[in-house]
Amino acid sequence: MxxxxxxxxxxxxxxxxxxxxxxxxxxxxxxxxxxxxxxxxxxxxxxxxxxxxxxxxxxxxxxxxxxxxxxxxxxxxxxxxxxxxxxxxxxxxxxxxxxxxxxxxxxxxxxxxxxxxxxxxxxxxxxxxxxxxxxxxxxxxxxxxxxxxxxxxxxxxxxxxxxxxxxxxxxxxxxxxxxxxxxxxxxxxxxxxxxxxxxxxxxRAMRRRGFRLGRARDGLIPVTGELMPEVAAKLTRLFDAHLAPRSGGGFMTDEERSRIAEFGETRTADQQRHDVLAAAIDTAARSGEHPMIGGAAPTVLVSVRASDIESGRGVAHADGVEVPISHRAARHMMCTGGTQKVVFDDDGRIITLGSPERCFTPHQRRAITLRDGGCLIPGCSVAAAWCEIHHVIPDADGGPTHPDNGVLLCWFHHRTIDTSGWGIRMLRGVPQIRPPAWLDPGGGWRPVTKSPTRLADQHDRRPAA
Ligand SMILES: [Zn+2]
Structure with a gap:
């Protein structure tokens, strides 16, 4: 040494x-x-x-x-x-x-x-x-x-x-x-x-590929991962297809359309991509081509406390995610379907177990798609296949799961329908919409559709100028 x-x-x-x-x-x-x-x-x-x-x-x-x-x-x-x-x-x-x-x-x-x-x-x-x-x-x-x-x-x-x-x-x-x-x-x-x-x-890429949901931060779940190039290419195509500006708004005048163009899109590009992903997940979940869990389509359990429902405060929990979700998010999820509501009392006893089947059937969905054609909000270009069905009268208030009570909304417009100011009502099974006051002060209800068939029909009936 x-x-x-x-x-x-x-x-x-x-x-x-x-x-x-x-x-x-x-x-x-x-x-x-x-x-x-x-x-x-x-x-x-x-x-x-x-x-x-x-x-x-x-x-x-x-x-x-x-x-x-x-x-x-x-x-x-x-x-x-x-x-x-x-x-x-x-x-x-x-x-x-x-x-x-x-x-x-x-x-x-x-x-x-x-x-x-x-x-x-x-x-x-x-x-x-x-x-x-x-x-x-x-x-x-x-x-x-x-x-x-x-x-x-x-x-x-x-x-x-x-x-x-x-x-x-x-x-x-x-x-x-x-x-x-x-x-x-x-x-x-x-x-x-x-x-x-x-x-x-x-x-090497095959070995390193991955997709991870991280730990919740500030009420959001971070996503990280490494995509295979071809998967990234398909995802990019999907985003592009949805985010390309298209003309929308069947009944709108040019002036209204320009006001929508000015104020309508309040989302950042990142937020829009998030919403496309939300729609893609929803579409995949209801496609019926995914593995069943316990013999049924994957269902998200949403649990709430009865006292929170009454007071309108507190939070709900979605099974599989550690952060609580807002009551508005829970209402949105339950309106869309694919969820099952579990209501607890303050002692933790289950007092209501909602039925998981309160979704619109594929038959009903096709009928609604033919009538509405896409997200009903004027200026929105999300196509019918990517839309959710919104209960105009909520299920909790006795609104039926029937085409006369269901309209197409994209994930974003569905999620924000309580606060955005857009009004939706059904008149003899036909949806009508009322723009928010900032967009159309004193405006009234008018029929709305993105359906090519019904739009053509409206033109036929319009008196020649
Ligand atoms: Zn929309």
Whole structure:
């Protein structure tokens, strides 16, 4: 042990006593830069030994050793933790050293015969103090991606070329690359080596794909994930199809239409995409092509307390989401269907268990679609297939689940129908709408439809001007 320790101790004491800032301030420009380069050369050698030691610690802590792992014997969960504790570096740095140490240390075959390191040229340049640890790590990371698919001879040539770029090649020729320049070169080599790169990329993407609902924050559920490109393409198409402005508003005059255009769309693009997703989920849920749960279409349980319903305060809970939802949201969900209401008393006893079947049937939906044609709110372009059916007289007030009491509204206009100021009523089974006062002061009720058949019919009956 003294063989290693003595020179390290000498080096340490030689460096420790020097007042480096004063020394640097004293030097001329040329001296300063020369000294900085020389110091870095020492640092590279120190780095190489750090990496070698980390690699050795990791080797002695390899999983196959079980209880005999060095890390386990020292009470650590991993080699990285042991290195962190001994050296006081960060976990990331410890793992970086282990990776570099593993890729550049000598290996042994099954019968104990010595094998070259995984990256022999990098190992040699590192040990010689010609290549820095960050440059070495960059080459290994970039080339390593292409290793499984690269021709071994070409791979070796790439490693050789990159080490030469980094170290100047030893023949005094080219200017040495910085670590950042080297990364660009290494990426170019990686693409060259991975000629069929699309496929491994695709496999990587398949492994990394994901979609997550996060923990609730501020009453919202964050969504994160990584979509496969083709899924993102379809989703983008879906958004585009719904968000493309279309002419709407059957009965409206040009003036009304321009006022809607001015004030009608209050949502941001993000909010509109959210609403498209809401409609897509709803459409999928009622398509009947999804797995049944307990023999029935997926039903969301919405639980509320009876006293909260009476007071109009408090909150409701939707099964499967940890944050409470507002009573308005609960009413919206129950109006749309696909939900089952559970009412508790203050002691927690279930006092009402709503029926989950209070949805409009596909037959009723088709009839309503033919009559209404799309979201009834003028200026809204959401098509019938993407709409929800709104009970004009709420189910709770005795409104029947019948086409004469159901109209098409998109998710957004349904969700905001209580507050937006739009009025909807049914007159002998035909929907009528009354614009909010800000849009049409003193305006009255008028029939409304987006149905091409009924619009044509209205034109036929309109007296010629
Ligand atoms: Zn709408």
């Amino acid at each position: 003294t063989g290693t320790r003595d020179p390290l101790e000498q080096l340490r004491s030689a460096l420790a006593g020097v007042p480096w800032s004063e020394e640097a301030a004293r030097l001329t420009d040329d001296e300063l830069l020369a000294a900085m380069g020389a110091l870095e050369a020492v640092g590279r050698l120190v780095d190489a030994s750090r990496v070698a030691f980390a690699g050795e610690v990791a080797e002695r802590s390899r999983v196959e050793l079980g209880d005999q792992r060095l890390s386990t014997r020292r009470g650590c969960r991993s080699a990285a933790e042991l290195i962190e504790r001994v050296t006081l570096v960060s976990g990331a740095e410890a793992r970086r050293r282990i990776a570099l140490g593993g890729a550049t240390r000598a290996r042994f075959g099954f019968t104990g015969e010595p094998l070259a390191p995984e990256f022999p040229r990098i190992a040699a340049a590192l040990a010689a103090g010609e290549l820095g640890a960050d440059a070495a790590g960059t080459i290994i990371r970039e080339l390593g991606r292409a290793r499984p698919v690269a021709d071994p001879a070409v791979f070796a040539a790439a490693e050789q070329a990159l080490v030469a770029e980094a170290t100047g090649g030893g023949d005094g020729g080219p200017v040495r690359c910085t670590a950042d320049e080297l990364r660009v070169q290494a990426q170019a080599w990686s693409v060259f080596l991975d000629q069929d790169g699309r496929e491994p990329d695709d496999e």
